Amino acid sequence: MKKVLSFIILGLFLVACQGKDEPVIAFYxxxxNFSLSAFEKETLKENTVDKLYIRYFDLDLHSKTKEVFPVSPIHFSEIPNIKNIVPVVYIQNKVMLDQGFNSAQLAQKTVDFIALINSKNKLSCQEIQIDCDWSLNSKRNYLQFIEDFKRISHKKISATIRLHQVKYFEKTKIPNVDTGVLMYYNMGTIAVKSLNSIYDQGIASRYIKSLKKYPLALNIALPIYSWGIHISKGKVIGLRPKLTGSDLEKSAEFTRVDENKYEVKRAHYRKGIFYKVGDYIKIEGVSAADLREMAGDLKGNLAQSPIEIIFYDLDSLNIKNYDKTIFKQTAAGF
Known part of the structure; x- marks a missing residue:
């Protein structure tokens, strides 16, 4: 009898030690225009990525006609050589706030336009993702849209979830989707004196403990992008995407004046933007250490382990800033 009990205890111990599988890696x-560079294809291969979340189009509201229309639909210069494609539709919150909002009609048009893009490019999908930062004022329309979209599309539906929607879910409510994706970035305010609007552990700590109570299964979206905040005469005048400190270090027109702040020393145009003498660029980004920190913080607070870690976004300009092992390292941290 003692031997039997010993084998049972040993078996339970081995099962416990095996733990759960690591989350898989995906990208936005x-x-x-869909066209992958050799570097991007290599990144997908090295990380055994078989799922891409591709932004198909945005939905915006015409200021005069109040008609909802698609903005900048995706063009496929090449067909994705990947197992799973997930169309992502970003919906401006003002669409949901419009007094003439018609949920079923918009859901049908959205489904039809996705189908048109897929048909034109001989693509298929099993899942569609809706990206919308809905508010208390728009939640009724948004939640109804999700219901209609799910009914009409007959697809698996995922939705992006922001930190404030997790913490206050009893007020903001939870969309009836199969899976949520926690967008663990864009946490702060874009301002002259803010620390890092993309990722701030201090801001995240105000929300992260609420994750254990959140009823919807969540995958995690993490940032690998950077940008420059263009400051002139003490005011923010624009965002300059995919700009890093190393980019400005190589430029004779800028000089570094702080850890992440660069001053314009010579007036010039850069990618169609005019920079005056005395302007500043404040660089914000996410380091490899930040990504590992995010994984550790989230692991200790999630109600259940995520199935996927989705990095935003797949672009050589982003990927070049990291060691090629960072994606697997981050996923392993969960």
Whole structure:
């Protein structure tokens, strides 16, 4: 009898030690033209990526006609050589706030336009993702849209979830989707004196403990992008995407004046933007250490382990800033 009990205890111990599988790695693709560089294809191969979340189009509201229309639909210069494609539709919150909002009609048009893009490019999908930062004022329309979209599309539906929607879910409610994707970035305010609007552990700590109570299964979206905040005469005048400190270090027109701040020393145009003498660029980004920190913090607070870690976004300009092992390292941290 003692031997039997010993084998049972040993078996339970071995099962416990095996733990759960690591989450798989996926990426968002957020350009209007689908065409992968050799470096991007290599990244997908090295990380055994078989799923891409591709932004298909945005939905916006015409200021005069109040008609909802698609913005910058995706063009496929090449067909994705990947197992699973997930169309992502970004919906401006003002669409949901419109007094003439017609949920069923918009859901049907959205489904039809996705189908048109797929048909034109001989693509198919099993899942569609809706990206919308809905508010208390728009939640009724948004939640109804999700219901209609799910009914009409007959697809698996995922939705992006922001930190504030997790913490206050009893007020903001939870969309009837199969899976949520926690967008663990864009946490702060884009301002002259803010720390890092993309990722701030201090801001995240105000929300992250609420994850254990959140009823919807969540995958995690993490940032690998950077940008420059263009400051002139003490005011923010624009965002300069996919800009890094190393980019400005190589430029004779800028000089570094702080850890992440660069001053314009010579007036010039850069990618169609005019920079005056005395302007500043404040660089914000996410380091490899930040990504590992995010994984550790989330692991200790999630109600259940995520199935996927989705990096935003697949672009050589982003990927070049990291060691090629960072994606597997981050996923392993969960």
């Amino acid at each position: 693709y957020w350009k209007t």
